[in-house]
Amino acid sequence: MPSPVAHSVIPALAFLRLGRNLDGGPFWKKPLLLAGGVALAALPDADFLPGFLLGDPVRYHRGVTHSLIVCLLAGLALFPLFRTWLPEIRRGPMAAFCVLCVCSHPLLDCLAADASPPYGLALFWPLSGERFLSPVSIFPPVHRLPGPAWTFVASLANAANVRGWLVEVMFTATILLAGIAVHKRSDRAFLVASTAGSILCFALYWILYIR
Numbered sequence: 518m519p520s521p522v523a524h525s526v527i528p529a530l531a532f533l534r535l536g537r538n539l540d541g542g543p544f545w546k547k548p549l550l551l552a553g554g555v556a557l558a559a560l561p562d563a564d565f566l567p568g569f570l571l572g573d574p575v576r577y578h579r580g581v582t583h584s585l586i587v588c589l590l591a592g593l594a595l596f597p598l599f600r601t602w603l604p605e606i607r608r609g610p611m612a613a614f615c616v617l618c619v620c621s622h623p624l625l626d627c628l629a630a631d632a633s634p635p636y637g638l639a640l641f642w643p644l645s646g647e648r649f650l651s652p653v654s655i656f657p658p659v660h661r662l663p664g665p666a667w668t669f670v671a672s673l674a675n676a677a678n679v680r681g682w683l684v685e686v687m688f689t690a691t692i693l694l695a696g697i698a699v700h701k702r703s704d705r706a707f708l709v710a711s712t713a714g715s716i717l718c719f720a721l722y723w724i725l726y727i728r
Contacts (some may be wrong), residue, residue: 528554631660
């Protein structure tokens, strides 16, 4: 499962497109849009909370909250709140932003190597309980131990996970810098710098994970 670092990439890319609608407005609205998108992308992992309360953090993880159908409904349910906060953005793009951010979470999870059962995600629950997992992973697995909350949290601190988080940082930076290069393509210096940075980050991603 990717960490919030990787899950922030889709909201950040969407922000580059929608953020221009907030130009000239109050300074706090752009950070609000970005932070709101990142929060939406992390929302499916709220299924950790009941597990933590019951002493088994992963008991409900990657369950119903990781269904694309549930994520779609969650994004639509939260759209009016975002629309109230950011009325400058038209309804269609704002609704698409909310849905895309939430639904990006299970899709990215499917692209991560899965080290613990049940493998994959029931993307179409409640219509189907079949689990899906990409045959090609772009993120390494998270190594953790089952058990109480403290055991679970402490087990995340290991060399393999640190390397995995670095992989996610390089992947996220690659995509974001490429997005910025497209967004700022009219500025030649910015385009060259962003493209070079994206290529460098991808090379580091390749070395850390794919190679």
